[in-house]
Amino acid sequence: MSLLFLAPLSSTVRVGAFVFANLGYAEATVCPHCKDTILPAAHPATACPLVTELNNNAAIFTNKRLGSSPTVVHSLTHELAMQFTRPVIDAIVGLACAPVHGLSIDFTDPTYTQSNAVVKAAVYGHCSFAEASAILSERLDAAGDMPSIEKIRGAMDSLKSASESAVNTATGTHLFVWARVSNVISKRLDLTFKLEAAGKSKATSHSATLVRPETESEFYEMIHLFVMVVISLGLSSAIIVMKFIDDVVFGTVRMKEHFGVAHELLLLYLREIDFDPARVLHMANVFRRGGQDTLMSEARRNAAASFRTCGANLQLDGAKYPGSDRATKNLKPDIKPNGKHDDSSKKPCADFNAGRPCRTLKADGSCVFSHRCNQFVSDKGPLGYCFGPHARCTGCTYADDKKLKSPAK
Structure with missing residues (x-):
């Protein structure tokens, strides 16, 4: 190519040769966002659905366009799409765009300019059905052309039939999304198949029961899916x-x-974030507004009640030395468990009973607790354990009729 430009040729020939030589590179260009995995393959980068859909979806929440619905056809996995159906996504939009608690909405706001937005405002609890009906009646009187009149009349008909599916109570947007994501993992082994046909309008409740992760890997996968949904x-x-x-x-x-x-x-x-009455908290400022110690203390208490290891007490405040109230934690990661334990301790080790390496160690690497079974039993007094020389996760050999799910009182 460099020799071509040195040859005694006209400038027109040189430019034409240069363009022709680079046609192969132009044809080989792929979309930098989807890598041409979304058809049509020849779409320009600015028209890639991964970009346009995300921008349009973000504008729905930024501008509070209640009559619109996010498009997630190219963003969510199949498992997530099964949980976040179109009605569920519409409900999320209605919940996220709701006005501040206790304030009356302004129907002159651009959020409610469309007639279907007024209907959705009533369905998702932004206003009463009487208010929505009155606003549509006013707009019908002020309508100057037939297409506008037909749209408003259609919205009024929808408003009459939508009263049965109104949302009377609702939780927060982010908590609802997290609960839905938790069901993705918990229902992977559920082989129930459902086919629903559209029928008579009836009250619809988009509920989701939180399923806490059983393992740390499940927790991290839930975070991954949650981030994907929130961004999409x-x-x-x-x-x-x-x-x-x-x-x-x-x-x-x-x-x-x-x-x-x-x-x-x-x-x-x-x-x-979800229950902030002023609606000023979001993911960018909620952590740095303060109160970390208070929330951490509450989180430890909640975890102690919800994450119990093999029925034992979760010791979130550190292990206790036998005969002392002094707590210790293995803050030195270079100390490794040596398999030994304190046989004089009256408390069985929760890590040993769960089949994990001990984390509450002495300076020499031995466990501060006793490696005994922590199965609760009924014939050893209050807080009585089996205390056999085996881990509970491998199978307790104590009499089945004396085993308890909670400590005896």
Whole structure:
């Protein structure tokens, strides 16, 4: 190519030869966002659905366009799409765009300019059905052309039939999304198949029961799916979400806390965002507004009640030395368990009974607890254990009729 430009040719020939030589490179260009995995393959980068859909979805929540619905066809996995159906996504939009508690909405706001937005405002509890009907009647009187009149009449008909599916009570947006995500993992082994046909309008409740993760890996997968949903819907940007997760979750894990504490702390921060009466808290500012110690204490208490190891008491405040109230934690990661334990301790080791390496160690690497079974039994007094020389997770040999799920009182 360099020799071509040195040859005694006209400038037109040189430019034509240069363009012709680079046609192969132009044809080989792929979309930098989807890598041409979304058809049509020849679409320009600015028209990639991964970009346009995310921008449009974010604008729905930013501008509170209640009559619109986010598009997630190219963003969610099949498992997530099964949980976040179109009605569920519409309900999320209605919940996220709701006005501040106790304030009357302004129907002159751009959020409610469309007639179907007024109907959705009534369905999702932004206003009463009487208010929505009155607003539509006023707009019908002021309508100057037939297409506008037909739209408003259609909205009024929809309003009459939508009263049965109105949302009377609702929880927060982020907590609802987290609960839905938790069901993705818990229902993977559920082989129930359902086919529903559209029928008579009836009250619909988009509920989700929170299923806490059983393992740390499940917790991290839930975080991954949660981030994917939040970004795909347009509730927040990727950088903001990941910084929030780093502060709340991984910051807690770096403090050597149990992953259950990180899970409960995440729920508490999502609660702070969802139930903020002024609607000023979001993922970018909720962590740095203060109150970390208070929420951490509450998270530890919640984790102690929700994450119990083999029925034993979760010791979130550190292990206790036998005969002392002094607590100790294995704050030195270079100390490894040597398999020994304190046989004089009256408390069985929760890690030993769960089949995990001991984490509450002395300076020599021995466990501060006794490696005995922590199965609760009924014939050894209050807080009585089996205390046999075996781990509970391998199978307790105590009499089955004397085993208890909770300590005897």
